[in-house]
Amino acid sequence: MEQKLKTDFDKFISISNFSDQEIKLKKEALDNFLKNGFPSRKLENWKFSDINQIIKKNIGELTFYNDYKIENEINDDIFIKEIEHNKIVIVNGKVQQLNFEYEESDKINITILDTLNQNLNQDNSLLSLNNSFSNKIYNILVKKNYSLKKPLIIYQKTNEKVSNTNINFQLNFDLKESSSIKIINFSDDNSEKNFINNLFNFNLDKNAILKNYKIDKKNNTNIKYDYSSIIQKENSISETFIFSSGSDYLKNEVNCNLEGKYSSAFINGIHSLCKNKHHEIRTKTNHLYENTKSYQLIKSVIDDSSKSVYQGKIYVDSKAQKTDGYQLSKAILLNEQAEFNAKPELEIYADDVKCSHGSASGSLDEDSIFYLMSRGLDQKTAKELLINGFLLDVVEKITDEEIKKLIKNMIGLN
Amino acid sequence: MRDKQIEDLKEYKYGFSTDIESFKAPKGLNEEVIRFISNIKKEPDWLLQWRLKAFERLKVLKEPDWQKPKYPKIDYQDLYYYSAPKSFKEKPKNLEDLDPKLLETYKKLGIPLQEQKRLNGIAVDAVFDSVSVATTFKDTLTEKGIIFCSISEAIQKHPDLVRKYLGSVIPITDHFFATLNSAVFTDGSFVYIPPNVKCPMELSTYFRINASDTGQFERTLIIADKGSYVSYLEGCTAPMRDENQLHAANVELIALDDAEIKYSTVQNWYPGDKDGKGGIYNFVTKRGLCKGKNSKISWTQVETGSAITWKYPSCILKGDNSIGEFYSIAITNNHQKADTGTKMIHLGKNTKSKIISKGISAGKSDMTYRGLVDISKNAANSTNFTQCDSLLMGNKCGAHTVPYIKNKNSNSSIAHEATTSKISEDQLHYCQQRGLNQEEAVGLIVNGFCKEVLQQLPMEFAVEAQKLVGISLEGSVG
Numbered sequence: 036m037e038q039k040l041k042t043d044f045d046k047f048i049s050i051s052n053f054s055d056q057e058i059k060l061k062k063e064a065l066d067n068f069l070k071n072g073f074p075s076r077k078l079e080n081w082k083f084s085d086i087n088q089i090i091k092k093n094i095g096e097l098t099f100y101n102d103y104k105i106e107n108e109i110n111d112d113i114f115i116k117e118i119e120h121n122k123i124v125i126v127n128g129k130v131q132q133l134n135f136e137y138e139e140s141d142k143i144n145i146t147i148l149d150t151l152n153q154n155l156n157q158d159n160s161l162l163s164l165n166n167s168f169s170n171k172i173y174n175i176l177v178k179k180n181y182s183l184k185k186p187l188i189i190y191q192k193t194n195e196k197v198s199n200t201n202i203n204f205q206l207n208f209d210l211k212e213s214s215s216i217k218i219i220n221f222s223d224d225n226s227e228k229n230f231i232n233n234l235f236n237f238n239l240d241k242n243a244i245l246k247n248y249k250i251d252k253k254n255n256t257n258i259k260y261d262y263s264s265i266i267q268k269e270n271s272i273s274e275t276f277i278f279s280s281g282s283d284y285l286k287n288e289v290n291c292n293l294e295g296k297y298s299s300a301f302i303n304g305i306h307s308l309c310k311n312k313h314h315e316i317r318t319k320t321n322h323l324y325e326n327t328k329s330y331q332l333i334k335s336v337i338d339d340s341s342k343s344v345y346q347g348k349i350y351v352d353s354k355a356q357k358t359d360g361y362q363l364s365k366a367i368l369l370n371e372q373a374e375f376n377a378k379p380e381l382e383i384y385a386d387d388v389k390c391s392h393g394s395a396s397g398s399l400d401e402d403s404i405f406y407l408m409s410r411g412l413d414q415k416t417a418k419e420l421l422i423n424g425f426l427l428d429v430v431e432k433i434t435d436e437e438i439k440k441l442i443k444n445m446i447g448l449n
Numbered sequence: 450m451r452d453k454q455i456e457d458l459k460e461y462k463y464g465f466s467t468d469i470e471s472f473k474a475p476k477g478l479n480e481e482v483i484r485f486i487s488n489i490k491k492e493p494d495w496l497l498q499w500r501l502k503a504f505e506r507l508k509v510l511k512e513p514d515w516q517k518p519k520y521p522k523i524d525y526q527d528l529y530y531y532s533a534p535k536s537f538k539e540k541p542k543n544l545e546d547l548d549p550k551l552l553e554t555y556k557k558l559g560i561p562l563q564e565q566k567r568l569n570g571i572a573v574d575a576v577f578d579s580v581s582v583a584t585t586f587k588d589t590l591t592e593k594g595i596i597f598c599s600i601s602e603a604i605q606k607h608p609d610l611v612r613k614y615l616g617s618v619i620p621i622t623d624h625f626f627a628t629l630n631s632a633v634f635t636d637g638s639f640v641y642i643p644p645n646v647k648c649p650m651e652l653s654t655y656f657r658i659n660a661s662d663t664g665q666f667e668r669t670l671i672i673a674d675k676g677s678y679v680s681y682l683e684g685c686t687a688p689m690r691d692e693n694q695l696h697a698a699n700v701e702l703i704a705l706d707d708a709e710i711k712y713s714t715v716q717n718w719y720p721g722d723k724d725g726k727g728g729i730y731n732f733v734t735k736r737g738l739c740k741g742k743n744s745k746i747s748w749t750q751v752e753t754g755s756a757i758t759w760k761y762p763s764c765i766l767k768g769d770n771s772i773g774e775f776y777s778i779a780i781t782n783n784h785q786k787a788d789t790g791t792k793m794i795h796l797g798k799n800t801k802s803k804i805i806s807k808g809i810s811a812g813k814s815d816m817t818y819r820g821l822v823d824i825s826k827n828a829a830n831s832t833n834f835t836q837c838d839s840l841l842m843g844n845k846c847g848a849h850t851v852p853y854i855k856n857k858n859s860n861s862s863i864a865h866e867a868t869t870s871k872i873s874e875d876q877l878h879y880c881q882q883r884g885l886n887q888e889e890a891v892g893l894i895v896n897g898f899c900k901e902v903l904q905q906l907p908m909e910f911a912v913e914a915q916k917l918v919g920i921s922l923e924g925s926v927g
Contacts, residue, residue, distance in 0.1 A: 079515070353844050368859035371826070381850040383869050386841035390869040394854055397862030 036096065037069060043100035043199075047168060051103070060151045064166035071160035083344040083376045084315045086161075089258060089284055094228050098199045103129045103170045105196060113190060113223060117441055120219075121187040126194060127226075128202040130173055135187075142181040148172040148207065152236060161260055165234045169203040177214040182244075186217040186438060191233070193226035193257070200229050207236045208245070210271075215244035217435055219442075222281065224255035231259045239271035241295065246435055248276045251285055252446060258284040269295030276433055277304035278446055279314045286315040293320065293327035293355075303432045304333045306366075307446075308341035308373075315344035318362075322355040333364040334429050335396075336422050340372035346380070347392065353384040362392035367399055367425060423448055474531035480504065483632055486531050490601050490635075493608060503621035503631035510625045517817045517849065518757045518786030520730060523695060530633045530666070589649070596641040597652055600668055603639035610641055614672055618701040618738045618765070627734040630666045630699040637667030637698070642677035642708070651907050653682040669700040673708035675741065680711040682910055693721075693756060698733045706741030706768070711749070713906050715914050718754035725784025725813075728756025735762035739771035739797075747774040748791065749905045751914040753921040756785060761819065763792035766800035766828075773802040776902040778914070780921045781814030781846070790820035790837075790852075795828035795861070804835040807899050811842035811922055817849040824861045831861040839869040840898055842891075842922070892919045 044065055048058055076085040090097065107126040114122065124132040135143055148171070155162040177183065193202065210216060220235075237245055245265065259282050265273045277287050291300040304316045320329040335343035349360040366375040379392040399421055407417035427448055433439040474485050483504055487497040512523075590597050596607060603611050621631040638654045654669070673679055696718065702710050712735075721728025731754075737746035748762040764773030775791040793802035802822065810816040818837045839848035850867045872894050880890035896903070899918060903911050 356844065366856070368856065371859050373859055375854075375856045377852075377854040377865075379850075379852060379854075379865070379867070381839075381867060381869055382847070383839070383841065383849060384844070384847045386844050386846070386871040388841075388869060388871070392850070392865075392867050394852075394865040395863065396854070396856045398859045 039096065040065065040069065040099055043098060044167065046100050051170075054149065057150060060153065061167045064151070064163040067157060067163040068160050068167060071158075071163070074160060080317065080346070083346070083378075084284075084286055084313060086258070086260065086284075086286070089313070090230055093256075093258060093283065094200055094230060097201045097230060099168050099201050101128055101168065101170075101197075101199045101202060105129075107131055107192075107194065107196065113192070115188060115221070115441070117444070118186065118437060120185050121183070123187065123189045123206075124192065125189065125204060126192045127197040128204040128231075129170060133173070137185040138183055139181070142178045143183075144176040144178065146174050146176070148174050152205065152207070152234075155264075159262075161232055162234060162262065164201075165203040165205060165232050168201070169205045169234075172205045172207055174207040174209060176209040177211060177216055179211045180213045182215040183217065186219055186435075188219045188221055190221055190223055192223045193229060193231070195226060197226050197229065201232065202229055203232045205234045205236070208238070210237070210239045210243035210245060212240045213242040214240070215246075217246040217438060218248065219438065220247065220249040222251045222253065222259075224253055224257050224282070227256050229257045231257055233259070233261045235261075235263045237263065237265045237273070239265065239267045239273060239298075241269045241271065243268070243271045245271075245273045246438075247274065248278075248433070248438060248442060249287065250278045250442065250445060251281045252278065253281045255281055256283050258282070260286050260288070262288045263290070265289065265291045265300065267291065267293050267295060267298040267300065270297045271295065272298070273300045274434060275300075275302045276429075276442075277302075277316060278307070278442070279304065279316065280307040280312075280446075282312070282314075284313050286317065288317045289319070291318075291320045291329065292323060293329065294323050296324050296326045298324070299328040299330075301329070301432070302331045303429050304331075305426055305429050306333070306335035306337065306343040307426065308335070308343055309338040311340045311342075313342045313344075315346070317346040319348045319350065320360065322349070322351045322358040322360065324352075324355055326357045327355060328359040329361070331362040331364075332429055332432060334426055335364075335366040335375060336369065336426065337366060337373040337375055338369040340370065340374075342374045342376070344376045345394075346378045348380040348382065349390055349392070351381075351383040351385050351388055351390065356385050356387040358385065358388040358390065360388070360390040364394045365425075366396035367422065368396065369399070473529045476529055477526045478528070478530060478633070482530050486633060486635060489531070490604070492604055495612065496604060499616070499621065500632050503628050506622055507625070507628045507632055510628055512625045516759055517788045517819075518759065518815060520693075520757055523730070525629075528695065531635055593646050593649065594643040595646060595648055596639065598639055600634075600637045600639045600670060603670075607639075607641070610672065611639070611670065614670060614701070614703055615668075616701075618703060618736045619699050619734055623734065626697045626732045627699055630668060630697050630734070634666045634668040634699065637669045638671075639669070640671040640679060640681065642673045642679045644674045645676040646674075647677065648679040651680050651682055653684070655684050665694075665696045665698070667698045669698065671701070671710060671712070672703045673705065673710050673744075675705045676707045678709045680907060681713070682907065683712070683714045684717070693728055693730055695730045696733065696755075700733070700735040700762075702735075702737035702746055704737065704739050704741060704744035704746050704771075707743045708741060709745040709747075710737065711747045712737070712762070713749040713910055715751045715906075715910055715917065716754055716758070717917060720754045720783065720785050721756040723783045723812075725756070728785070729754065731755035731758045731760065733760040735760060736765065737763065737773070738765045739768050739773060739800075741771075742768045742797075743770045744768050745772040745774075747772075747776070747905070749776045749902065750778070750789075751902070751906070751917060752777070752779040752787060752789060753917045755787075758785075758787040758789055761790050761792055763794070764802065765794045765796065766802065766831075767796045769797040770799045771797055772800070775802075775804045775806070776905045777806045778809070778899045778902045778918065779807070779816055779818075780809045780918060781811070781816045782921055783812045783814060785812075785814045786816070787814075788817040788819055790818045792821040793823070793833060794821075795824040795831045795833070798827070798829045798831070800828055800831045802831075802833045804833070804837070805901050806835075806837040807902055808837070808839040808848055809842070809895060809898070809922070810839070810846040810848050813845045815847040815849075817851060818867075819851045821853040821855070822863055822865070823853075823855045824858050824863065826857045828858050829860045831858065833861075833863045833865075835863075835865040835867075837867045838898070839867075840895070841869065841871050891922065895919075895922060
């Protein structure tokens with residue numbers, strides 16, 4: 036693999052027009068990846084999902100050279116019709132279309148970064164891989180006091196044109212003071228057996244609001260890693276919703292740094308799994324300042340021989356007095372072969388805090404099924420009703436009514 | 450008056466050392482030392498081979514490093530692996546032959562060895578440095594067929610039992626410290642309860658590290674045969690010394706069909722002084738196997754001492770309908786560190802486990818609850834309930850919870866909850882309003898917080914533990 040990485044990297048650099056500085060940083064990132072390789076179960080964070088093995092077993096040897104020169108036509112069919120929205124279309128890791136037609140053009144500033152994201156966690160080798168092979172990074176800056184009128188839908192497509200098996204992509208958002216944005220990240224995969232590595236950076240200034248909804252619904256054979264880093268200043272709010280269901284393997288990682296007072300982070304997620312899918316959500320909320328708040332609710336419904344993992348960590352710095360942290364994960368196992376693993380973690384260095392977590396897993400409640408059947412429902416309907424109710428709890432947490440309705444329709448919960 | 454009492458108690462009252470000449474094995478860890486230990490204890494060849502096999506294994510093992518409390522590297526070659534009071538070269542036949550100084554030590558510790566003075570009916574096996582000193586109440590126990598003696602004696606007198614069960618729960622191929630113990634263990638207690646016998650009294654072991662530069666490596670083996678019941682207590686102290694001392698014991702419990710073992714520990718090793726100097730490294734492996742149907746193992750621990758506590762008393766629930774329980778109070782103050790919890794491994798059908806853990810950290814200490822609940826594919830209808838609560842006093846300490854939860858069976862359920870908080874102002878205010886001073890109020894609230902676990906302890910221990918909880922937190926408020 037090492038040789039392939041090096042030759043693909045040289046080829047990629049030779050046909051792209053990166054600055055010397057960027058090439059240097061990309062090379063450093065590559066070296067870091069070469070040093071660490073793909074994460075395996077030996078690392079605590081990957082204990083339940085050995086991505087090294089998963090890639091080897093399902094894809095085999097990866098190829099990394101991505102020809103960003105290939106143009107893709109975008110068919111209007113793929114767009115969601117129910118709501119008016121701004122669009123970013125990404126095909127095979129390349130930004131193909133940016134369209135903010137509903138917004139005042141002087142309020143949003145779209146630039147291409149002339150450097151890489153340098154303050155990434157060096158221990159996470161997948162971020163290094165991303166840095167070394169991703170294309171130029173777009174930065175979307177929302178100016179002070181501006182709230183986007185319509186939601187932004189990011190269509191993340193893959194198609195059969197892709198020649199490489201590893202796709203890396205990065206996108207940055209900069210929300211200035213008192214601005215707000217609603218994002219739906221919608222995956223639409225048409226390729227087979229790719230390893231897709233995404234990185235989203237969000238910087239929230241004072242009073243900024245981010246609502247980020249991630250939908251992975253379409254069945255596909257890809258292996259995905261999706262990392263969101265959210266840095267929050269005073270009084271900012273972030274809301275993340277994850278619907279994780281379609282891909283064969285998907286790990287969603289959300290890292291929130293609450294750096295300003297009264298900032299708060301909400302992360303809610305659903306795993307709806309069947310066959311032998313293997314999905315993981317890992318959240319890390321770092322309370323670094325006084326009076327911050329975080330809340331996580333993760334629910335899983337696991338069928339066939341699928342596997343759901345939740346790792347959640349609440350970190351409270353000794354400065355972060357008056358922290359309020361809450362975390363709950365629940366799972367229903369529908370099949371004997373299904374598996375649920377959880378690691379809800381608290382790391383607390385301040386005394387005036389209120390932190391708690393809970394985790395429960397088990398089968399569907401027999402009494403509830405009996406109750407519904409005694410009222411005339413057949414068993415299948417009764418089960419469906421209970422599962423829908425179980426998951427609806429999470430969807431109801433979505434604060435935007437229009438998007439809530441859209442997502443409910445999209446994932447078939449009513 | 451009370452202040453004076455507190456003043457007396459604040460100091461680690463077991464911190465004296467006894468001036469007894471001791472007889473030690475040469476310093477260092479090598480095959481010779483192992484042969485020396487085995488030889489001096491007149492062990493059969495199979496045990497020596499077993500030890501040597503463990504030692505071979507130890508050479509390839511690395512010390513684990515995933516734990517939260519880090520400690521300076523231990524030089525295993527700079528330790529004595531065997532230390533015994535000199536007068537023990539020939540084991541005394543009865544209590545009269547014991548070195549009077551030793552008896553005095555135990556009197557200071559409050560362990561009445563002399564049977565005639567005993568009132569409350571607890572059979573005691575005392576371990577001083579590396580060897581078992583005396584076992585009381587032998588006759589009453591022998592009558593019932595109960596074997597309660599030091600493990601060295603058991604090796605001589607009941608080799609079949611020892612050979613059958615030793616290492617069956619903690620194999621020599623286990624982790625570093627367990628394997629180290631297998632190679633060099635010196636003494637410990639052995640208990641065998643015959644079928645359908647309910648042990649009439651609490652069995653108790655008292656451990657004491659006296660000599661400097663020694664590690665204490667005991668091995669305890671408790672076997673409860675079909676339909677039997679035993680309640681076992683363990684207490685520990687050590688003198689105050691500036692250097693750190695290592696304590697790496699192995700405890701194996703085996704419960705056969707319908708048997709029940711209750712194992713309680715009040716651990717009060719020397720925690721080091723208030724600047725974190727000295728103290729015991731308590732790296733203990735405790736594991737129970739519910740081998741038979743309907744068997745039950747229950748661990749109760751009150752951990753107040755040691756510079757570093759690093760242990761996870763575990764239950765392997767192999768028999769159908771077996772039950773595992775874990776009740777724990779861990780208190781850290783000053784610079785103490787604790788990384789403790791449990792593992793509940795459900796293998797049999799209809800197995801149940803319950804974990805109640807209460808952690809209190811004060812001063813500059815750091816405490817971690819780390820636990821595993823693993824329900825395997827075949828463990829149908831199993832349930833687990835876990836509750837771990839932490840209380841923080843001051844903003845220089847830390848409290849962490851790291852549970853691992855694995856559910857591979859759809860008919861089983863796991864529930865886990867954890868909270869971290871501080872003593873609320875309202876509670877304190879309420880108590881103070883009724884005339885308690887702040888320290889008393891904190892003591893009362895903390896005892897209430899721990900009550901669920903304290904209730905599980907046998908009477909005599911509960912009183913001691915309650916006092917310990919109070920003492921450990923002295924000076925941490927205000």
